[in-house]
Amino acid sequence: MAGIGRDEAFTDSSGRRYELVDDKVSAAEALARIASADVVAWDDCGCGGDCGFVWLDKAQIAALAAAGEPITHRRQPGHVSTWQSADGAQLVLISGKVLWGTVIAPG
Ligand SMILES: [Zn+2]
Numbered sequence: 001m002a003g004i005g006r007d008e009a010f011t012d013s014s015g016r017r018y019e020l021v022d023d024k025v026s027a028a029e030a031l032a033r034i035a036s037a038d039v040v041a042w043d044d045c046g047c048g049g050d051c052g053f054v055w056l057d058k059a060q061i062a063a064l065a066a067a068g069e070p071i072t073h074r075r076q077p078g079h080v081s082t083w084q085s086a087d088g089a090q091l092v093l094i095s096g097k098v099l100w101g102t103v104i105a106p107g
Contacts, residue, residue, distance in 0.1 A: 002041070003049035010083050010091060012039050013055055018083035018091045027069035030080040030092070035065045038089040042104060046077055046096030060103045067101025070094070 002013050010018045016039075025033065034040065040056040043049050056064070064070075072078045078096035085091070098104055 002053055010041075010093065012041065012091060013053070016085050016089060018085045018089070021082040021084050023081045024079045025082055027072070027080075029082075031065070031069045033080075033082050033090065033092055034061060036090055037061060037092040039091045040064070040094070041091065042094045043096070044104075048095075056103065063103050064100050067103070070098050070100035070104065072098055 002011055004010050008020065010020070012018070022029070040061050041049075042054040042056065044054060045051060070080060076097035078094075078098040080098060081093045081095065083091040083093060094100065094104055
């Protein structure tokens, strides 16, 4: 199952494992990372993925890169973390109440 396991590695939908690089990047860093991300996962309710992730396709990732920096709200928990696999693949995980262009817009 995709998500963060007991060993704190993140497993994506294809079974690839990633180690945490930074558990809460700045908005500027998130924007810088998204352009080179191989996989982008969105945990829209912020539960850690118990109810599943949204996996962004290449067009959606490009849309985030074009949209500028993500917006987080002080009173609503939301953050962006970065992960890397042993073979160098980059994963960006968007968790909780993050607003980013028109793709990442929690209900
Ligand atoms: Zn959830």
